[in-house]
Amino acid sequence: MNKTLSAIIAGGGLGGLAAATALAQRGWDVTVYERQSALRASGSGIYIWENGLRVLEALGAYDDAVRDAFEGVAFEQRDKHGAVIDSAPVGAERRLITVKRSQLLDSLRDAALRAGVKVVTSSEVIGATPRGELRFANGDLVRADLAIGVDGIWSRVREALGLETFHQQTVEGALRTVIERRPGDIAAADAGKYIENWNGNRRFLVTPINETQIYLALTCPESDRAARDTRIDKALWSEAFAQWAHLIDRIGPEVSWGVYSIIQCSAWSAGRTAILGDAAHAQPPNLGQGGGMAMQNGLALACALEGVERAEQIPAALEAWEARERPLVDHCQKWSTLYGEVAFLPDEVRSATVRAAMSNPWVIEQINRAAHHRPTGTRERRAMPASVA
Numbered sequence: 001m002n003k004t005l006s007a008i009i010a011g012g013g014l015g016g017l018a019a020a021t022a023l024a025q026r027g028w029d030v031t032v033y034e035r036q037s038a039l040r041a042s043g044s045g046i047y048i049w050e051n052g053l054r055v056l057e058a059l060g061a062y063d064d065a066v067r068d069a070f071e072g073v074a075f076e077q078r079d080k081h082g083a084v085i086d087s088a089p090v091g092a093e094r095r096l097i098t099v100k101r102s103q104l105l106d107s108l109r110d111a112a113l114r115a116g117v118k119v120v121t122s123s124e125v126i127g128a129t130p131r132g133e134l135r136f137a138n139g140d141l142v143r144a145d146l147a148i149g150v151d152g153i154w155s156r157v158r159e160a161l162g163l164e165t166f167h168q169q170t171v172e173g174a175l176r177t178v179i180e181r182r183p184g185d186i187a188a189a190d191a192g193k194y195i196e197n198w199n200g201n202r203r204f205l206v207t208p209i210n211e212t213q214i215y216l217a218l219t220c221p222e223s224d225r226a227a228r229d230t231r232i233d234k235a236l237w238s239e240a241f242a243q244w245a246h247l248i249d250r251i252g253p254e255v256s257w258g259v260y261s262i263i264q265c266s267a268w269s270a271g272r273t274a275i276l277g278d279a280a281h282a283q284p285p286n287l288g289q290g291g292g293m294a295m296q297n298g299l300a301l302a303c304a305l306e307g308v309e310r311a312e313q314i315p316a317a318l319e320a321w322e323a324r325e326r327p328l329v330d331h332c333q334k335w336s337t338l339y340g341e342v343a344f345l346p347d348e349v350r351s352a353t354v355r356a357a358m359s360n361p362w363v364i365e366q367i368n369r370a371a372h373h374r375p376t377g378t379r380e381r382r383a384m385p386a387s388v389a
């Protein structure tokens with residue numbers, strides 16, 4: 001690249017920081033604008049699979065991201081009697097680690113700063129144009145060779161560019177929290193496992209994130225008012241998951257609730273402005289891939305721009321980036337949406353379906369086809385919450 005090209009990025013989350021670092025490492029002059037007063041992640045845990053780990057390695061964030069993190073050996077689903085529905089090994093070839101979100105974000109922030117990325121906080125983007133411009137709540141307009149909206153589910157950049165074609169929110173949601181981990185919490189035979197427990201429409205996911213903490217996700221339909229209360233009804237959840245009552249009893253007041261979004265767009269760019277991460281392709285968290293996909297797509301975007309020397313070449317490079325990356329992202333979104341449907345099956349049907357799907361290629365093919373149809377566990381988009389409006 002002869003002239004230093006400039007990029008401005010709305011959103012300092014996983015995808016924004018990954019894209020920023022990857023661009024800066026390739027010689028771009030990069031500024032990230034973040035709405036919050038600091039780069040901040042919520043306190044719960046996150047699953048990072050092989051693809052995300054490779055991105056962290058490429059960005060130089062891996063060592064910090066995985067320090068003391070939990071590295072699992074198997075992901076197991078269990079029915080309401082505690083019987084194993086399916087157990088899938090993870091490990092050397094298909095690595096999976098779980099870590100506190102704040103640790104992951106901090107590792108990406110530090111990698112971005114090392115690469116020379118400038119970060120401007122308390123800076124809210126409210127619009128964009130295809131000319132590489134971002135508009136700000138304070139009235140400013142900033143222009144660069146490239147603008148990127150990585151501003152999450154309610155992306156103002158996506159909205160301004162008119163790219164959204166599909167935005168639904170699931171009728172299932174999750175309560176998330178982190179509790180203290182104590183010796184004996186998890187039986188010796190289960191050491192190294194991530195354990196997803198089902199009982200009716202309720203699910204209790206046990207995820208160690210380091211030696212001292214366990215991330216808990218308690219999922220249920222939004223209509224299940226008793227179960228979804230952030231003041232956890234411990235008796236109710238302990239009755240459903242008696243073998244985990246000792247963990248449920250330890251849940252404190254720091255609990256968040258949220259449903260999930262599914263977002264699709266007509267294109268991931270307009271002119272010299274792109275969108276990525278949840279802004280472009282949010283998916284339910286059933287495969288633990290939304291963050292991995294955001295980081296992967298951020299790195300892929302920077303790679304796709306490697307041969308670009310002038311601003312006029314950027315739109316075509318962005319189109320090539322989308323053409324290359326979108327099939328995988330769409331595939332992942334489709335499967336994570338489909339897995340959400342098992343929450344609405346009766347227990348015995350769920351167990352049989354999961355076993356069949358995991359062992360029978362014909363069933364996988366049929367599910368793959370069925371996944372092209374609109375999922376039943378979703379509903380139309382709701383209005384943007386006042387807190388982010």
Ligand SMILES: Cc1cc2nc3c(=O)[nH]c(=O)nc-3n(C[C@H](O)[C@H](O)[C@H](O)COP(=O)(O)OP(=O)(O)OC[C@H]3O[C@@H](n4cnc5c(N)ncnc54)[C@H](O)[C@@H]3O)c2cc1C
Nearest residue numbers: 011013014015035047125152277278285288289290291292
């Ligand atoms: C319950 C749940 C569990 C999940 N578990 C996993 C998991 O285990 N593994 C996984 O890979 N993914 C998981 N995900 C998905 C993952 O959290 C997201 O896909 C990921 O955070 C997307 O990253 P992003 O950078 O696109 O968006 P975000 O992380 O949402 O970051 C967006 C950033 O932009 C900022 N911003 C927003 N609006 C503006 C604006 N107007 N101006 C400036 N800045 C703005 C925000 O403050 C934020 O910092 C989960 C999601 C949910 C809901």
